[in-house]
Amino acid sequence: MREFTLPPALEASEPPARRDDVRLLAGTPDGVTHHRFTALPELLRPGDLLVVNTSATLPAAVRLDRLALHFSGPLPPGSDGAEDAWLVEPRLREAGATVPYPGGRCGEWFPLPGGATLTLLERQTARLWRARLDTDVVPYLRRHGVPIRYGYVGHDWPLSAYQTVFGTPESDLEGGSAEMPSAGRPFTYELVTRLVARGVHLAPITLHTGVASPEKDEPPYPERYDVPAATARLVDHVRWEGGRVIAVGTTVVRALETAVSDDGFVRPSRGWTSHVVTPEVGVRAVDGLLTGLHEPRSSHLRMLTAIAGDELLERVYEEALAREYKWHEFGDVTLLLR
Incomplete structure (x- = not known):
């Protein structure tokens, strides 16, 4: 069309x-x-x-001071370097929403709420990174994550929404x-x-x-x-x-x-x-x-x-x-x- x-x-x-x-x-x-x-x-x-x-x-977004990390999903078994790795999209926080983050480098790490650490492993696509969290991802998100929200939604809504x-x-x-x-x-x-x-x-x-x-x-x-x-x-x-x-x-x-x-x-x-x-x-x-x-x-x-x-x-x-x-x-x- x-x-x-x-x-x-x-x-x-x-x-x-x-x-x-x-x-x-x-x-x-x-x-x-x-x-x-x-x-x-x-x-x-x-x-x-x-x-x-x-x-x-999932409450798949974890917010830091300047960035939000959107956890997309795990990588298939057998993918190179995929053991315990997830696809993650880092995004800049601006005016209550997020925009694409052009930065990031292999080996860069971010301290997360609750004492966890995320390490960027390799860029997968223009917006997604292979990354590894030093704890189980899904339980961590359920404790510390919030729903992913983009700029067209005016403010946060609970996960039930x-x-x-x-x-x-x-x-x-x-x-x-x-x-x-x-x-x-x-x-x-x-x-x-x-x-x-x-x-x-x-x-x-x-x-x-x-x-x-x-x-x-x-x-x-x-x-x-x-x-x-x-x-x-x-x-x-x-x-x-x-x-x-x-x-x-x-x-x-x-x-x-x-x-x-x-x-x-x-x-x-x-x-x-x-x-x-x-x-x-x-x-x-x-x-x-x-x-x-x-x-x-x-x-x-x-x-x-x-x-x-x-x-x-x-x-x-x-x-x-x-x-x-x-x-x-x-x-x-x-x-x-x-």
């Missing part, structure tokens, strides 16, 4: 008073329509399947997400009940997502995921019976498309995925996507194009800009069906 400019006024600066008090823009082969998010059950059919991400959000109703802090896949799997945020227990009563199925996967700094989009790096056997069977059953498999978030698309085999069936799978969904690669496991609105030039837009097609996605974003939908983790939602 063509590039666009996101006006600052369309950046959601705080969570809505009610989780489900956001708008829903539906893009389907029948056209584009506008709804409240609470209308989702009526937009789906009995027999459809929503696949949700159960990853809980960054959790979804599907997030399970204690799961078989240790850890959590550096940033919230935000497509699931508008769901409430009441809405889930209405979906089930309508005959819509729900099934879990887990994918722990890393940082997605808004200033620089980069191809995804390896992230941990788990597609359980029961979810794989249900995805295959729903598709066989003519239902639609709809991913709640781009993380779910990435996990399912990693787990789909050459014969088109989804298999139980877990580990690390570097899979990138593009229009050229296409999708085989999902028929639709529920997701937030993504920044200009984001690599996620190529995934959305693979699902919805360029023409429909172009119209969806034109409507979102014209109707002043809100972007980012506390913003509005789109439903894309192919």
Whole structure:
């Protein structure tokens, strides 16, 4: 799709008073329509399947005097120098927010709250470093970390504002997400009940997502995921019976498309995925996507194009800009069906 400019006024600066008090823009082969998010059950059919991400959000930012350190996630086993190492993004603290930090050098170390020390090992990307903390990272973050917040959010919010109703802090896949799997945020227990009563199925996967700094989009790096056997069977059953498999978030698309085999069936799978969904690669496991609105030039837009097609996605974003939908983790939602 063509590039666009996101006006600052369309950046959601705080969570809505009610989780489900956001708008829903539906893009389907029948056209584009506008709804409240609470209308989702009526937009789906009995027999459809929503696949949700159960990853809980970590308080993944540790603040120092001048810097904030954003802990993105551990490195896959077998990576060079990866033992106990994490990807970390150092950012400068400015006017209550953070901006990219161009400095850093191999071997540089930072004293952290609670007596811990972080050492930079090697630059991984333009914004991420391989780094090692001298204690277990996840327990440390739960004691000393705060949720990652970018400049478009006016002030701090508690960690509960960054959790979804599907997030399970204690799961078989240790850890959590550096940033919230935000497509699931508008769901409430009441809405889930209405979906089930309508005959819509729900099934879990887990994918722990890393940082997605808004200033620089980069191809995804390896992230941990788990597609359980029961979810794989249900995805295959729903598709066989003519239902639609709809991913709640781009993380779910990435996990399912990693787990789909050459014969088109989804298999139980877990580990690390570097899979990138593009229009050229296409999708085989999902028929639709529920997701937030993504920044200009984001690599996620190529995934959305693979699902919805360029023409429909172009119209969806034109409507979102014209109707002043809100972007980012506390913003509005789109439903894309192919």
